[in-house]
Amino acid sequence: MYDEQLNRLTFDQQGLIPAIIQDAETAEVLTLAYMNKESLQKTLETGETYFYSRQRQELWHKGETSGNRQIVRTIRFDCDSDSLLVMVEPLGPACHTGKKSCFYNMLQEHDTRDQMGINELTNLISQRRNEASEGSYTAYLFEEGIDKILKKIGEETSEVIIGAKNNDHEEMTWEIADLTYHTLVLMELMGVSISDIKQELDKRHAVKEGSANE
Structure with missing residues (x-):
């Protein structure tokens, strides 16, 4: 069903494509994960995020055990067709630590008041x-x-x-x-x-x- 759309994307040598997950309401970046064609297809079909774990080498459904699912609002790809931007409605924290975003460690911060x-x-x-x-x-x-x-x-x-x-x-x-x-x-x-x-x-x-x- 989604073969035509998937063929427009460039996957790496491992068959993966990076996906930036962003809160559709606040625009906060929640996490960076990877998808292969199968996980992306399941994401398109179900309207929830599915990723590919490089460590476990298997598909995983975000929130399957924790309940912190992510409802997909839009999926875009960049000008080189080799990365995705997935806008979601998060139903809980994105990070396994319980933080809303995985990007909570500060390397540098300028005055943004x-x-x-x-x-x-x-x-x-x-x-x-x-x-x-x-x-x-x-x-x-x-x-x-x-x-x-x-x-x-x-x-x-x-x-x-x-x-x-x-x-x-x-x-x-x-x-x-x-x-x-x-x-x-x-x-x-x-x-x-x-x-x-x-x-x-x-x-x-x-x-x-x-x-x-x-």
């Missing part, structure tokens, strides 16, 4: 919830629970309204950032992901597009 985006902030909030650190305001919010979080969202919403009435760009920026942060904390608590929001917006856009064409 100015690169904090929504996905990075979402990951940090989740980390603070699961690995509460002393002195963390985020961890404090989770300890206090939903009433405290909702109170903060109400306060920040009021501050946004005041900033808008004052026509103050700097104040608006500051307060919207606060409201966004506290909303992300609530989303983490309630199990609502960025992907959930995107899907809902996509559905609304599709409905509007359909109505416009009628």
Whole structure:
């Protein structure tokens, strides 16, 4: 069924092709694994990741024993057709150590504080919830629970309204950032992901597009 697609790829002398596994929602790189034609075909057929273990020399289904399966969203290959990029929805940690990503050892790090985006902030909030650190305001919010979080969202919403009435760009920026942060904390608590929001917006856009064409 997938012979034509597989024939477009270049496998190495061992019949393998490297596959970079990436979180479809956050874009975080989860692991680097290898596939042969058989494991790639099973991945295409089942919609879950199958790899080839170079050490055991056998196929393995990610999450078969741990339950940490990976639901495939897209599979791309590079310009040389000799490596894959597999975007997945992870149903648990990718690493056998229990870490979300296998790439948790730091070799070098530059100051990236100015690169904090929504996905990075979402990951940090989740980390603070699961690995509460002393002195963390985020961890404090989770300890206090939903009433405290909702109170903060109400306060920040009021501050946004005041900033808008004052026509103050700097104040608006500051307060919207606060409201966004506290909303992300609530989303983490309630199990609502960025992907959930995107899907809902996509559905609304599709409905509007359909109505416009009628």
